[in-house]
Amino acid sequence: MLKNILDACGGAVxxxxxxxxxxxxxxxxxxITFTFIGNADFALLNVHDVASLIGWFFQFAFASTAATxxxxxxxxxxxxxxxxxx
Numbered sequence: 001m002l003k004n005i006l007d008a009c010g011g012a013v014x015x016x017x018x019x020x021x022x023x024x025x026x027x028x029x030x031x032i033t034f035t036f037i038g039n040a041d042f043a044l045l046n047v048h049d050v051a052s053l054i055g056w057f058f059q060f061a062f063a064s065t066a067a068t069x070x071x072x073x074x075x076x077x078x079x080x081x082x083x084x085x086x
Contacts, residue, residue, distance in 0.1 A: 003071040011064040017043050
């Protein structure tokens with residue numbers, strides 16, 4: 001259970017700081033070509049509308065679930081220290 005909570009907390013911090021910006025941060029309008037990942041809205045600095053915040057929470061739920069799948073597969077199979085190192 002502690003692994004799942006740590007996954008959710010770590011996933012929230014990671015998705016809040018860089019994950020949302022990489023996925024939905026947009027691209028540089030001054031360049032002709034599009035960028036591979038987003039380069040704006042890191043740590044949700046310029047996101048103020050409720051719809052975008054709801055979208056952030058919805059996408060965070062998927063990112064957190066993907067991380068807890070690993071916790072479930074290695075439950076009782078590895079030590080906690082090894083899991084944290086992973």
